Amino acid sequence: MATTTGEPPPATDRPLPSPSRRRQPALLRQMLVQPQPVLDELAAELGPVFALGAGPLRMVVLGEPSVVHQLLAMPTSAFRWGHPFNVIGFVTGPTSVIVSDGADWKRRRSPVQAAFSRRRLNRWIPTILQQTDDAIDALVADLDGGTREMDLYPIGRRLVLGIVVRTLFGSRMGERADEIGDLMQRPQDYLESPGIRQIPHPFPHTARARVKADRVAFDRLIDEQIALRRRDPSGDPLDVLEALVAESDLTDAEIRDQVVTLIGAGYDTTAASLAWILRRIPLVPGLLDRLRAEADAVLGPIGDGPAPDEGTLARLDLAERSMRETLRLHPAGSISPRQAAEDVDVAGYHIRKGTMILWSPYLAGRDPSAWDDPLAFDPDRFVDLTAEQAAIADQAWVPFGRGPRACIGFALAQIELTLILSRIAQRLDLTPVSTEVPEPRGMVVNRPTGGAPLGVAARP
Numbered sequence: 334m335a336t337t338t339g340e341p342p343p344a345t346d347r348p349l350p351s352p353s354r355r356r357q358p359a360l361l362r363q364m365l366v367q368p369q370p371v372l373d374e375l376a377a378e379l380g381p382v383f384a385l386g387a388g389p390l391r392m393v394v395l396g397e398p399s400v401v402h403q404l405l406a407m408p409t410s411a412f413r414w415g416h417p418f419n420v421i422g423f424v425t426g427p428t429s430v431i432v433s434d435g436a437d438w439k440r441r442r443s444p445v446q447a448a449f450s451r452r453r454l455n456r457w458i459p460t461i462l463q464q465t466d467d468a469i470d471a472l473v474a475d476l477d478g479g480t481r482e483m484d485l486y487p488i489g490r491r492l493v494l495g496i497v498v499r500t501l502f503g504s505r506m507g508e509r510a511d512e513i514g515d516l517m518q519r520p521q522d523y524l525e526s527p528g529i530r531q532i533p534h535p536f537p538h539t540a541r542a543r544v545k546a547d548r549v550a551f552d553r554l555i556d557e558q559i560a561l562r563r564r565d566p567s568g569d570p571l572d573v574l575e576a577l578v579a580e581s582d583l584t585d586a587e588i589r590d591q592v593v594t595l596i597g598a599g600y601d602t603t604a605a606s607l608a609w610i611l612r613r614i615p616l617v618p619g620l621l622d623r624l625r626a627e628a629d630a631v632l633g634p635i636g637d638g639p640a641p642d643e644g645t646l647a648r649l650d651l652a653e654r655s656m657r658e659t660l661r662l663h664p665a666g667s668i669s670p671r672q673a674a675e676d677v678d679v680a681g682y683h684i685r686k687g688t689m690i691l692w693s694p695y696l697a698g699r700d701p702s703a704w705d706d707p708l709a710f711d712p713d714r715f716v717d718l719t720a721e722q723a724a725i726a727d728q729a730w731v732p733f734g735r736g737p738r739a740c741i742g743f744a745l746a747q748i749e750l751t752l753i754l755s756r757i758a759q760r761l762d763l764t765p766v767s768t769e770v771p772e773p774r775g776m777v778v779n780r781p782t783g784g785a786p787l788g789v790a791a792r793p
């Protein structure tokens with residue numbers, strides 16, 4: 334840990350470091366398909382703050398932790414999220430909190446955020462553990478006492494989807510988690526397809542038209558659920574949809590967009606993070622055994638342990654650090670875009686209105702000024718930090734963003750990942766099928782190439 338969290342220098346008109354014009358088209362193309370190799374290459378060459386592209390494709394990448402920190406603390410009015418590059422809006426809908434700005438964003442974010450109160454999150458903990466056990470029970474039954482090489486990524490995805498749908502929208506909607514997964518699959522694949530295929534058009538029989546049709550089908554399902562809650566409220570205090578219907582002033586169209594947003598933003602990201610966890614942990618000698626000992630001590634015997642609560646989570650310290658270390662190196666979003674709605678000064682640079690600003694949790698998590706041996710995977714790096722080291726680590730660990738636009742589901746995702754990891758360590762033996770760290774794959778969501786193939790056996 335080398336640098337301190339200093340004051341930003343005053344802004345000047347000096348140009349941002351930038352690659353030569355000749356290299357720009359190829360770099361830009363790659364950036365819009367698979368950003369991590371370009372981020373690594375340009376950060377090594379130019380430092381973690383640089384510019385790329387020109388004209389309407391003008392972008393600035395900010396990956397230095399103190400600069401990211403400065404950006405995320407600025408007022409939201411200086412930026413726009415409903416910009417033409419925010420392709421997610423096609424799937425989430427135009428009123429989604431993720432693509433909203435100004436007063437509309439505030440009005441929409443407020444009831445959704447209220448639904449994620451700590452009190453409510455803590456009440457989800459037993460459900461999350463129970464659903465994890467149900468998924469592992471099914472897996473163990475399938476193993477039939479043997480060891481099998483299998484990809485745990487799709488199994489983790491299904492589990493995370495079930496958790497998100499059930500915890501947020503109650504068991505009535507949870508029963509339809511598989512149907513929802515099917516309706517989300519094509520839209521998620523579409524968002525990862527080359528930008529050229531995502532240009533808006535009205536033509537039928539295309540991938541875009543099919544995604545639209547999936548959304549219409551999803552809307553029908555949500556409308557049924559809204560009507561059901563009006564007709565026959567479940568009274569379930571954990572049901573976010575019921576809270577949005579009963580307590581917010583959102584229209585039905587707005588509620589539909591927030592439901593799709595919460596499932597879309599909460600499912601693929603968390604499942605990809607789980608896949609990275611499952612790829613990285615078994616590669617560290619002895620780590621799985623340590624996680625298992627911690628889980629045995631804290632969670633107790635399977636099916637017979639104490640009811641888990643926030644105190645249980647607080648004691649899963651190694652699992653939490655392992656999750657933290659994975660997200661440092663492999664944040665679900667490598668870059669997060671916002672457009673400058675006015676001229677802004679950041680990191681001593683003057684950034685003109687209209688520029689796309691891509692702040693990067695991926696670069697901040699690997700910045701050598703903040704992290705010793707940044708590419709080493711070491712959950713113990715967070716232990717026994719001095720106050721200054723802890724402040725530096727905190728500033729450089731931003732997979733969920735910070736400030737007013739920070740991820741609404743940050744606590745839910747961390748609870749899920751910590752509990753699932755602990756329970757898997759407690760109940761399964763995992764053997765890596767390769768000692769290589771996989772390459773990242775995906776522009777919108779960063780997942781490990783090849784998923785999470787492992788040798789899996791039930792723990793005796």
Ligand code: HEM
Pocket residue numbers: 430431432442497594595596598599600602603606664665666669670732733734735737738739740741742743745746
């Ligand atoms: C490992 C899992 C996750 C990661 C890494 C992640 C990361 C992020 C990031 C980087 C942002 C953007 C912050 C910004 O632009 O400043 C974001 C926004 C958001 N996330 Fe997450 N997220 C995760 C899981 C979830 C979950 C579980 C939910 C809800 C169920 C969720 C809901 C949202 C929403 C609604 C926003 C938009 C907030 C706004 O624009 O006001 N995310 N997330």
